[in-house]
Amino acid sequence: MRSQQAAWAGSPTGASGYRGGRRAILALAWALVWIGLVIPGVAPAASGSAKADAGPWNPELEEHVREIASGLRCVVCQNLSVADSPSDLAKEMRNLVRELVQQGKSREEIQAYFVSRYGEFVLLSPPKRGFNLLVWGLPFVAILAGAWGVYLVARRWTLRREEAEPAVDPVYAERVRRDLQEREGPVGS
Amino acid sequence: MISTLGGFVLFFALGVTLYAVAASVMGARAGREDWLASARNAVLAHFCLVTLAIFLLEYALITSDFSIRYVANTSTRGSLTRYKIAGLWGSLEGSILLWEWLQALFAALVVARYSDRHRHLMPYVQAVLQGISAFFLLLMTFGANPFAPLFPIPPDGRGLNPLLEVTDMLIHPLLLYLGYVGFSVPFAFAMAALITGRVSEEWLTITRRWTVVAWLFLTGGIFYGGWWSYRTLGWGGYWAWDPVENASFMPWLTGTAFIHSVMIQERKRMLKVWNLVLITLTFSLVIFGTFLTRSGILGSVHAFADGPVGVMFLAFLALVLFFSFGLVAYRADRLKGHGELDSIVSRESAFLLNNVVLVGICFTVFLGTIFPLLAEAIRGTKMSVGTPYFNRVSVPLGMALLLLMGIGPLIAWGRASLNNLKRNFLKPSLAALAGGAILAALGVRQAEVLAAFVFCFFVIGTIVFEFTVGTRTRAKTTGERFLTAFATLLLKSRRRYGGLIVHLGVVVAIIGIAVSSVYKVEREQTLKPGETLSVGPYAVRFDGLAAGERPTHILVWANLMAFKDGKPLHELTPGQRFYPNQQSPFASVDARYHWNEDLYVILSAFERDGSSATFKVLINPMISWIWIGGGVILLGVIVVVLPERRLALLAIRAKAQVA
Amino acid sequence: MSWKKALIPLASVPLIILLAYGFRTDPKAIPSPLVRQPAPGFRMAVYDAGELSLETLKGKPVVLNFWASWCYPACYEEAPLLESTWRKYEAQGLMVVGVDIQDKEANAREFMRRFDFTFPNGPDPGSKISIDYGVYGVPETFFIDRQGRITHKHVGALTPALMEAQVQAILKGN
Structure with a gap:
C-alpha cells in the first residue's frame, strides 16, 4: 500500500465488493497482458505514463534532483517522498523537478512552487518558522532540560551522601566486592 | 453457526474475565484463599475460551466459510492455506482476537508460574492482566466482532491485501x-x-x-x-x-x-x-x-x-x-x-x-x-x-x-576515578580516533559518517576491551585456557556480557544504517531489449519481458542479466504483479543480496508490447549489516535470558567434548 | 490525595483531547492553496480539436475536470453529469474542460465515446497541468469564475446538487 496509489480518490479496492466473477476478470487481465506481450504491435505503444530520462546521465544533476525530491511528499502515497515513490505521479514530479533545476531554479524556488500548488502539506520537513519552530526546538529543549535535571538530581544525591555518612555502608561494600568479582574474577583468591 | 458460537464464546470469555478481576480483588481484600483460587481458575478458563475462539475462526478461515464477514474480507477460495491461516491477523477484528489470545496466554503463563509465590502481588497482577483482556473482549463484543455474519453469503471472498500475501506476514x-x-x-x-x-x-x-x-x-x-x-x-x-x-x-x-x-x-x-x-x-x-x-x-x-x-x-x-x-x-x-x-x-x-x-x-x-x-x-x-x-x-x-x-558499561559504579577512566577508555578512544583517521585518509569526507564511525569504533573498542581484559584476568587467576576462560566469563555473568553483545549488534546495525543511507546510489532508466544500464561497477542488461499466470495474480517480469566489472554476476527478474481486485500493480522486487552490497532492481514501468521497460536500480552498500546486527542482538538477548541450568549443561557437554 | 498530586494524571488530559479532536479531521482531505487564487494558465492539445488555452477562455466561467479512464468508479459516476451540465449551460457561456491524466489514448477515447463527451478534453503529457493545479487524485474538479479565479475545488465524484450550486455561483459573478 505504501508504494501504491492508495489515495487516488475513488480507489476501487473497497467499492467493487465481493467478486463473483473474479476468475473472469483475472482471465481478462491475463489476456490483455498476454496479447500485448506476445503479439507485438497489437497493443498501442503510445503511452502517457512516465518514461524516465532520455538525455545523458548526469550524476550530479540526479543527486541534486534526488535531494530536492526527497523533501517533497508523494501526494498519492502514504509517507513516501517523491524521490522514493514508484508511483506515476511521483515520476512526473521528479521529471518536473529535473526540468526546473535545469532551468536554473533553486531548491527554495522549487519548494515554493510545490507549496503554492499543494500547500505546506507537500513538504516532508516543516519549514523552520512560526509555529513549526516548536517541532524543531522542543526535542532539544526537552533533552537539555532532562540532562540539566539529571545533573541537579545527581548533585543533590552526591551532597546528601556526603552529608549522611562518609563511611562506607557494609552492604554497599559487599556489593562493590561482588561487582569486582563479576568483572575480574574472584578477588583475593 | 460458527458465527453465533464464536460470538457466544467471546461473550462468555468476557464474563469469565470480569469475574476473574472481581474475584481477584475481592479475594485479596477479604483474604479469602478460595476466591483467589477461583480467580486463578477463571484466568485459565478464559485462556481456554479464547483459544476455542481462535480455533473457530481459523476453522472458518481454512474452510472458506464466507458466512462470516471477516473470512470473506481476508481470504478467497484460491488463497494458499498458510495465507488463509494468516488471515487471522490480516485485518482489524482478527488481529484484535490474536492480541487477546496472546494476552490470555501470557496471563495464564503468569498465573501458572507464580500461583504459589508472591501472594500479595499476584491477585492484583491477575486483575490488571484480566482487565486488559476485558478491554479487548469488549472491543470484539461491541466494536469489532470477528464473527460478525455476512448475508447474503458471497460466492468468494475479497482476499487479503496482496502485500500481505508473503511468508513474512506469518512472522x-x-x-x-x-x-x-x-x-x-x-x-x-x-x-x-x-x-x-x-x-x-x-x-x-x-x-x-x-x-x-x-x-x-x-x-x-x-x-x-x-x-x-x-x-x-x-x-x-x-x-x-x-x-x-x-x-x-x-x-x-x-x-x-x-x-x-x-x-x-x-x-x-x-x-x-x-x-x-x-x-x-x-x-x-x-x-x-x-x-x-x-x-x-x-x-x-x-x-x-x-x-x-x-x-x-x-x-x-x-x-x-x-x-x-x-x-x-x-x-x-x-x-x-x-x-x-x-x-x-x-x-x-x-x-x-x-x-x-x-x-x-x-x-x-x-x-x-x-x-x-x-x-x-x-x-x-x-x-x-x-x-x-x-x-x-x-x-x-x-x-x-x-x-x-x-561509556555506560565500562565506567565504574559509584565513583569513577581518573584511573578507572584512563584504564577503561584510553585504548578504545585512541583506537576510535585512529580508525576515523584511516577512514578519512581513505576518502570518507562526510562529517556525519566520520563521526558515526568514530563513535561506533569507540563502542566496539570498549566492548572488545572489556571482553579481553575480563578473559585475560580470568585466565590468569584460574589458569584456564583463553577460550575456556572466555566461555565461562560469558556464562558466569550473562547479563553483563549478553548485554554487551546486544550493544555490539546495535553498533553493527547503526553502521549499516549510516553507510547505506549516505552511500546509496540509484539510477532510473528506460531500456530497450538488449540495452544496458550501468551504475557504479555494475551493469544490468535487459533481455526482454515475459508474463505468466500465478495462482492469485498475473506476473509480468523482466529478464535481466547483472554484470559486475564486466563479468556476469547474477540473473535478476524484477516484475509487477497484477491482482484482479487491485487497480494498480504491485512491485515484485529482485535483488542480489550480498553481505557488503545489495544490487536492487525495481521494474517501474513497461510497454505492453515488450519494446521497452523502465528500471530503477539501486546499490545499497552494507544494508545487510542492519539485518546482521539484528541477528547479533538476538544472540545477545539469548545469552541474557537462557536459563542457567540449560547453559550449565551446555558448558559441561562442551567441556566433555574438549576433554 | 492532595490537588497537586492529582495534577500528575490530569496532565494527560490535553493529549486525550487532542487525539479526540483527531476524529473530527479527515487525513485525506487536503485543502488547496489555489482556491480564491487566479487559475494557473495552461495550453492543452485537445483530442481531435486543435489546441485550447485557458487564456482564450477569459471572461467565461469554466468547470475544469481532471479524469482518467482507469479511475473507476468515481470518474464513471460523474461523467454523465459533466456532459449534461455542459449541454445545459453552454448557451450561457459556461465552458467545461476535461484533462485526462496518465491515460492511454485509446482507453481515453473509448471513455469519451462511452459518455458521448462533446466538451473539449485533452491529455496531460508529463502531468504538467495536473501538478500545476495541485491535483493528487482523480477525479478532481475546479470551478473558475469569469475573472479567472478558482472559486471551489472538489475532490471525488461530483453530485448534481454540488455541481448545480457551484455552476450557478460562477455563472453569476461577472
Whole structure:
C-alpha cells in the first residue's frame, strides 16, 4: 500500500465488493497482458505514463534532483517522498523537478512552487518558522532540560551522601566486592 | 453457526474475565484463599475460551466459510492455506482476537508460574492482566466482532491485501504482538506493586526476564518489519517513519530505557518512581500506537478501517493513563527514593543520561507523529512531518546515545576515578580516533559518517576491551585456557556480557544504517531489449519481458542479466504483479543480496508490447549489516535470558567434548 | 490525595483531547492553496480539436475536470453529469474542460465515446497541468469564475446538487 496509489480518490479496492466473477476478470487481465506481450504491435505503444530520462546521465544533476525530491511528499502515497515513490505521479514530479533545476531554479524556488500548488502539506520537513519552530526546538529543549535535571538530581544525591555518612555502608561494600568479582574474577583468591 | 458460537464464546470469555478481576480483588481484600483460587481458575478458563475462539475462526478461515464477514474480507477460495491461516491477523477484528489470545496466554503463563509465590502481588497482577483482556473482549463484543455474519453469503471472498500475501506476514505481526503483550506483564506487576504499596524491588526482579523477552520480540518485530519492507515494498528502503512504524518504535525506546534504569534500582534502590513511570509509559505507548493505527486519525500505511474501535481505544488509553499515573501519585509518599550518589562521574549518571536521551528520542518521535494533528488543531493547516525531519533530529540524538553506549558499561559504579577512566577508555578512544583517521585518509569526507564511525569504533573498542581484559584476568587467576576462560566469563555473568553483545549488534546495525543511507546510489532508466544500464561497477542488461499466470495474480517480469566489472554476476527478474481486485500493480522486487552490497532492481514501468521497460536500480552498500546486527542482538538477548541450568549443561557437554 | 498530586494524571488530559479532536479531521482531505487564487494558465492539445488555452477562455466561467479512464468508479459516476451540465449551460457561456491524466489514448477515447463527451478534453503529457493545479487524485474538479479565479475545488465524484450550486455561483459573478 505504501508504494501504491492508495489515495487516488475513488480507489476501487473497497467499492467493487465481493467478486463473483473474479476468475473472469483475472482471465481478462491475463489476456490483455498476454496479447500485448506476445503479439507485438497489437497493443498501442503510445503511452502517457512516465518514461524516465532520455538525455545523458548526469550524476550530479540526479543527486541534486534526488535531494530536492526527497523533501517533497508523494501526494498519492502514504509517507513516501517523491524521490522514493514508484508511483506515476511521483515520476512526473521528479521529471518536473529535473526540468526546473535545469532551468536554473533553486531548491527554495522549487519548494515554493510545490507549496503554492499543494500547500505546506507537500513538504516532508516543516519549514523552520512560526509555529513549526516548536517541532524543531522542543526535542532539544526537552533533552537539555532532562540532562540539566539529571545533573541537579545527581548533585543533590552526591551532597546528601556526603552529608549522611562518609563511611562506607557494609552492604554497599559487599556489593562493590561482588561487582569486582563479576568483572575480574574472584578477588583475593 | 460458527458465527453465533464464536460470538457466544467471546461473550462468555468476557464474563469469565470480569469475574476473574472481581474475584481477584475481592479475594485479596477479604483474604479469602478460595476466591483467589477461583480467580486463578477463571484466568485459565478464559485462556481456554479464547483459544476455542481462535480455533473457530481459523476453522472458518481454512474452510472458506464466507458466512462470516471477516473470512470473506481476508481470504478467497484460491488463497494458499498458510495465507488463509494468516488471515487471522490480516485485518482489524482478527488481529484484535490474536492480541487477546496472546494476552490470555501470557496471563495464564503468569498465573501458572507464580500461583504459589508472591501472594500479595499476584491477585492484583491477575486483575490488571484480566482487565486488559476485558478491554479487548469488549472491543470484539461491541466494536469489532470477528464473527460478525455476512448475508447474503458471497460466492468468494475479497482476499487479503496482496502485500500481505508473503511468508513474512506469518512472522512479523506475531513478533510485534508478542512484544506488545509481553510488556503488559511488567506493567501489571508494577501496578500491583503500586496498589499493594509493596513498591520495593520485588516486582522488578520478578519481571526482569519477562521484560527482556518482550523487548526481544519487539526488537525482532521492528527489524523483521524493516527487512520485509525492504524486500517486498519495492521502494528500496526499510523505514519510512510512518506512524505505524513510529508506534512500534516509541515503546521500544522507553522499554530500552526501562531495561537500563532497572539496573540502577536493583543495585542502588533509587529511581523507583522513574521505573514505574517508564513501564507505564511503555505500556501506554503500546496502546497509543495501536490507537493511532486502528483509529485512522493519521493517514498511515497500515491504517485499518475506523468505526467505534478508535473511540474505544482512546477511552482505554485515557483509562490506562489516569489509572496508572493516578496510582503513582497516590503512592508518591512511599516512593520517595533515598537516592545517593558517590560522584557525578559514575555509571549511575551515564545510565541516567542514557535514559534522558532515549526518552528524548521517544518524545521527538511522538511529537513528530502527532504534530500534524496539533498544527491542524491550532493553525488549521494540513502539514507533513516526515523522514527528513525525523532523520535530522534523531541523528544527533542517536550519536549521543552511541557515545553513552560506549561509556555506560565500562565506567565504574559509584565513583569513577581518573584511573578507572584512563584504564577503561584510553585504548578504545585512541583506537576510535585512529580508525576515523584511516577512514578519512581513505576518502570518507562526510562529517556525519566520520563521526558515526568514530563513535561506533569507540563502542566496539570498549566492548572488545572489556571482553579481553575480563578473559585475560580470568585466565590468569584460574589458569584456564583463553577460550575456556572466555566461555565461562560469558556464562558466569550473562547479563553483563549478553548485554554487551546486544550493544555490539546495535553498533553493527547503526553502521549499516549510516553507510547505506549516505552511500546509496540509484539510477532510473528506460531500456530497450538488449540495452544496458550501468551504475557504479555494475551493469544490468535487459533481455526482454515475459508474463505468466500465478495462482492469485498475473506476473509480468523482466529478464535481466547483472554484470559486475564486466563479468556476469547474477540473473535478476524484477516484475509487477497484477491482482484482479487491485487497480494498480504491485512491485515484485529482485535483488542480489550480498553481505557488503545489495544490487536492487525495481521494474517501474513497461510497454505492453515488450519494446521497452523502465528500471530503477539501486546499490545499497552494507544494508545487510542492519539485518546482521539484528541477528547479533538476538544472540545477545539469548545469552541474557537462557536459563542457567540449560547453559550449565551446555558448558559441561562442551567441556566433555574438549576433554 | 492532595490537588497537586492529582495534577500528575490530569496532565494527560490535553493529549486525550487532542487525539479526540483527531476524529473530527479527515487525513485525506487536503485543502488547496489555489482556491480564491487566479487559475494557473495552461495550453492543452485537445483530442481531435486543435489546441485550447485557458487564456482564450477569459471572461467565461469554466468547470475544469481532471479524469482518467482507469479511475473507476468515481470518474464513471460523474461523467454523465459533466456532459449534461455542459449541454445545459453552454448557451450561457459556461465552458467545461476535461484533462485526462496518465491515460492511454485509446482507453481515453473509448471513455469519451462511452459518455458521448462533446466538451473539449485533452491529455496531460508529463502531468504538467495536473501538478500545476495541485491535483493528487482523480477525479478532481475546479470551478473558475469569469475573472479567472478558482472559486471551489472538489475532490471525488461530483453530485448534481454540488455541481448545480457551484455552476450557478460562477455563472453569476461577472
